[in-house]
Amino acid sequence: MSDTLFAGVRLLDPATNLDTHGDLLVRDGCVADLGGGLGRPDGADLVEAEGAILCPGLVDIRADLGEPGHEYRETIASAAQAAAAGGITTLVALPDSRPAIDDPALVRLLRARGEETGSLTILPYAALTKGCRGEEMAELGLLAEAGAVAFTDGAHAVASAKLMRLALSYARGFGKRIVVHAEEPTLAAGGAATEGALATRLGLPGIPAVAEAMIVARDVRLARLTGGAVHFAHVSTAEALALIRRAKEEGLAVTCDAAPPYFDLNERAIGDFRTYAKLSPPLRREEDRLAVVAALADGTIDAIASDHQPRDADDKRLPFAQAAPGGAGLATLLAVTLAQVHAGTIGLMAALELLTARPARLLGIEAGRLAKGETADLCLFHPERAWQVESGELPGKAQNTPWDGRALEGRVLGTWKAGRRVFGP
């Protein structure tokens, strides 16, 4: 592989607090040098991009890959394509597939399939309970040994407080986190939108917003009781964030992430029964969206994850209540996050940290750093370049974006995996 020299770009690395105009040289898949005025070695590819930023490849800690079991929605190959277009080089995959990732052999398989793509490191979450059925704890030790980074039942909270207690306690013995979709399952059952005036006007069955805070409150207390570590995924309500903030102040091993829909959109996005905006948890009121934005800014939120949930047209071309929830999110992850930077609610460095170093540190992933000797997983983007999201034109298979038709500022120009260009001209 020939060397690559990035010349005259803005180097931005939250892990090392680097923000400088300069060059970066890639050799043998690693960052060989970075700084000002690096010479171009013979035969090195030159990448020049006026006004562009070079940062570590993004680390996305929550995505459904479709595979195994729902290959009509997305495959590992198509997801890898969408991830590369989104600047993502490391991705943590959800385990509630068919079959569920509840066997060590499946964890190894997913990791190997990621390596086969050549563009995306796939690190699996393993199932917390056998078959993600919420009944019996899975073989957490063997799954961790096979390479699971944490445990979760994906799109469902564990209904039984007793099982959750045991699982938090047991997982602590292996130093692993439990990732929670915080939604009280009996309150959420049958619901299609957040309960409130809008759902009432549309005649949609509602899920009360407190369904989230209830599970957060329960699991924070169980984390305190067991000494276990819990991570709340795609937190979407002010009340849940307040509970998480308090738990962090108390010093508990409690963390959380946000997904772009919950800081960029509110329940109005479902408008005239737009099923692409039917998500799980459902989009919330504006006050809740603002609370997520505030939590991004004050550091309560530890990571931004795409929460990519591929669905095909048949999953979505249904009456709203019957349509499958979930939105595609890989290709839009960076640009929707940058919208907060452009709006001035969060700094560029802090935003990128939530997409690289913080999620990597959270799950103990060796990625998300731009330093000499590190693997050259890189994302080159232009922070202001405008583009329009169009369902049907997105990279990868899944087209179910909740931002269909939206104009965004900030575009990925190129992605490199271990020094090899995997996206861009």
Place this chain on the structure above:
Amino acid sequence: MRYTQKHLLAIEGLHPPEIASLLDLAENYVLLNRSGKTQRDLLRGRTLINLFFEDSTRTRTSFELAGKRLGADVINMSVSTSSVNKGETLLDTAATLNAMNCDLLVARHAESGAPNLLAQKVEAAVINAGDGTHEHPTQALLDALTIRRRCGRLESLTVAICGDVLHSRVARSNIHLLTTMGSRVRVVGPPTLMPAEVADLGVSVFHDMARGLAGADVVMMLRLQRERMAGGLVPSAREYFRFFGLDAEKLRHARPDAIIMHPGPMNRGVEIDSEVADDPERSVIREQVEMGVAVRMAVLDTLSKWTGRNV
């Protein structure tokens, strides 16, 4: 200081000289048993009742043999707990035993504290042969005798007690005995099998066998009952064996001369690998059984002397 209490209900609260005196006496019985002789005049005319509300073969047999070697009249009573109200049965049984002029009562019960209740109601000296998840004092004494004979002392040793501490009366009695005698006790196992605030008993807690066994003089394995898996405390037998089952690889972390103990019956391939269970040099599991008879003879001997109902 001799052991001067009427009953033996628990190790907790005993003083080092009391424990040492029982072990010293037991040493004599080891020699006696090995010589093939008996002392049938010691408890001649005394009645020993083995009152077992919970199934047991080893402990009951061990007490039976101990009693017979000392010349007592030994009667085994197995009482089913399934059909009747337990509290009532226990007190009814106590009244029956008093009427029989029982001298020594060996009691096992699935409920913690049941022998204490019996001791309040019967005239006999009560020996706790295991109550619920509370204590199993003669097991701890026989373990201590085994350790003392092998390691030459009971103080300043590092003892790793591994496995299902949560449900183990053997673990609790051993923790009390070994910490009382001045050894360092570690408990090792998954957090789901650790009792709440177990460190309060004076032990250090480990969830990793390599670290828990590092430098240990004694490795004491506990039995993992199958129902713990059905109860969701452990996901599977293969996972348990991989992380918490004692095999040659994990044993490497202990001292090279560390001894291996197990109260029996063993689940081979679950908490212990046959290779280490049957290690002729380091496994003392069969020796524990031999020590069991001697220790129980010492306990029966001691309690019969101090109950005041001398024949």
